[in-house]
Amino acid sequence: MNVFGLIPIGLILLCTTTISSLQCNHLPLQQRKMIENSLQLLDKMGKKFPQQCLREKMSFRFPEQVLKPRQKEAFKVAIEEIFQHIFYIFSKNLTLAAWDGTAIEQFQNGLYQQIEQLEACVTKKQTHYFHSKEVNRLKLKKYFQKIDCFLKDKQHNLCSWEISRAEMRRCLQLIDKVVRKLNN
Template identity: 35%
Template sequence: MACKRYRLAGFMCLLLLLPAQVTALDCNFLKLQQQRFNSDSLELLKGMRMKHSPECLENMTAFDFPKKIVEIHQPWLATKAVHEILHGFFGILSSDLLQTSWAAAHRERFLNMLYAQTESIERCLAEAKRTRRRKDEWKNKLRLRKYFQRIRSFLKEKEHSRCSWESVKRELWTSFVYINILTKRMAR
């Protein structure tokens, strides 16, 4: 009887420790997970492509992704930048004002993937709290906030038209090129 209690107690301890081990394991493979997410996202975006009407092509705009972000080489800052970019796009794409030709199922799948990856990175960043490079981290965050503010302002100015969303979708595609560069610089 006593032996069963010890076994049960040991099993309970194992169950309680398992989530911590799984989380740590996720963080060990964060870079690989991000690379896969990037690939899956680009495939999904490719599947949502449509032919742009001439009026939309005339009004395409560039949002000037902050090039200083792409110059980041420190793994911690690269991870933070990827998180900020994904978080920024999630905020824009989850807007109720989204008027797009994207199929609802594709949009929902993309948003779910984006949310899950953002949360995964956030959890790993919280586990590996760092206090150095605070100044660089703040500058990068500010650059990205300005970038996303330009996108939001553009959408508002264009009254969230279908063509304005096509510009944003094109920008999202371009941003994944930068995210891929930063992902290669993330810690293993």
């Protein structure tokens, strides 16, 4: 007997696999909703972009080609990696950002949920496919390292966080645009 009573283990595994695959089939719709929520939370975190930060604005140049893979599965892996980088950036020293703490926490939790969902849907084969495209991975890493270095160079001051928040908004909007195209 198992912890579920008289239900055979095989049936439990079959149901778990079916539920998991159903979640993965609806992933694009879930992603769109979560991205919309993340964008709203980014807006809610802070106020309007401070005028004094305009002169510090920086171009990070998101590598858009990583969002144009030939396979949907490779796209999921790319998004998962992007969300992991964003989560890492927004897990740093946010004290000088002067943002709404609840919105930050909700944003971080939402990113974590998206990462978890994508990880559950991405197989090792798909992960291998994206890892074989090392150029794309390196471009993403370089892009997020620029943002991280920018924050460090500016000692995580208010303007550096506001510029980074605006960049993450742009990044999420690009992902949302591609997810919408994939759904059509």
